[in-house]
Amino acid sequence: MRPIEKALATIQQTEIFFPCQEDALEEAMDTYTTFYGVKLTDIKHSYGYVMINQQKVFLQSFKPKRFQATILLVHGYFDHTGSMSHLINFLTANGYHVWSYDLAGHGLSGGERVSIDDFLYYQKVLVEVSEKYVMNEYHPTYLVAHSTGAAISLNILTQQPHTFNKVVMLAPLVRSYAWHASIIGKKMIPPFIKHTKRYYRKNTSNKEYHSFVKQDPLQHHQVSIKWLDALFLWNQKVKVYSKSNQSVLVIQGDEDRTVDWRFNCAFIHQKLPGSNIILVSGANHQL
Template sequence: MTLSKSAPDFSELPEILPYLAFDPAEDGANVGDATTRAYLRHYGLDLAAEFPDVAQGVGRVRVDQWDIACHYWLPPQPRGHLSIVHGYFDHSALYVHAVRFALRHNLSVLTYDQPGHGLSSGPRLVIDSFDRYADVLQQLLERSRHLFGPTRCALGQSMGGATLLNHLWRHGNALTGRTALFAPLVLPRGWGLSRWLYALLHRWVREIPRTFIDSSHDTDFNRFLASEDPLQYRRLSVDWVGAMKRWDEVFRSWPVRNDELLMVQGTGDDTVDWQYNLQQIGRKLPNLRVEMLEGARHHLVNETPEYRDPAFAAVERFFFL
């Protein structure tokens, strides 16, 4: 499916975004720019009317060789903080349901576009190691520590879940609160065949065309991704597939940890090999809590309410009860 001619063009926005100070008095002015307002409206992130007392910042942060696009929301007296980490092909503006969940529970929020995704810089959807994703998260946590306080929870969808797992093993308990994984990625569905295609292609091909599949029961969301989201890259990086292959190998080599994390997984997920992923993550985290959602597809953050609501209810119980 091709991008609709009516879809907005945000290609100039990465250069317009100012660098964040993580100071609401300074960063709040960034939201007033006309192009930024159009971007927030298009993705439903113009939340000022719904949460009038919450300060919002939009901008970018220089992390290593990347300019990382970030959003944050800061209630007057938050009870804690939630960092939201998106999945492959995604970007942070698609996570408004997770932002609303956090703000309704009086949590401050940090979201950002992973390197090569959305409004962040870097070759599109290319990475040489999943370690890079976790290191970007760690630097953002360090840069924003003075603003968000000591209790730092996290929610990761798909590759975002892999980022949080990588971060846990390599950076320890820098996330001091609880962590929830939505359909976390270790390997994708159909990897048995795909690995042979990768072995044949990776020396000669850098990208292959992307196929859009229905990752949610929400037909409006599926259509939006395929035809109305100008930040959706329409090719798959073969180099990224190699990094994912190494991620699986590295993860299986790591020692067992006793941390208690939450994994929420739908049985209708056709994107990741959830049976394999659940087995591998469960071996490394024997105290893992698992919530299975019968019939739910992959993109739990953007599922229909009959699946999305139980997913966030599981997070609510895990975080607060």
């Protein structure tokens, strides 16, 4: 067992709740932050589990000594807080207090691996984490969400607009790539099949990152059929969501082969007419 695997097992088995006030996880978390490349110089790192709808959610806070705003960072499918270390490091270095949590079934959080019954649960977690931990009356609060995280955010923005002062969506998911083929393919899968193999597309120009993902013990190597069903169901629901005047910055790569970015950008602009969409030439899904 690699040191990181031992550390992750210790964190999951100890189940210390947020904010951790004990030294029991110090060594394990040091291994975690080193492995994922999270820089903690002059950063107060708080972490631990919170219970939401009787399920464990692993929450982390990265707080510089001085900061200008608070950011809630929400990752995408298969990923977790550690996957976003480059962005966390950039934001904390530029004076932002960053909060992030692992989605249900992802990373260190509880739940069936990379699976969900309904995207509504994702929304409930985002709302509860925001209201109980992230919101600070003394600083503006921003939301930065990638892929599936952006899909979850779309629920909030259309139903509870202006919860956040500013919102940034990175490669947002509405429909996945080759959407209609996916629907047809799903119908051909026998009901007793619960997972299908994950194919590692070249979704970034960073070769080191691409290799690292395959070795990351918190990644999963199969796609949950239940999660696909939840995505299809959510797509039917989101069609009837009301428009919102919330202003949103969307950053999208034009070489993305993970999401149907042309449809998604048009859909988001329809639901959020004030959105500003920036296309990045040559960029993939992992911006």
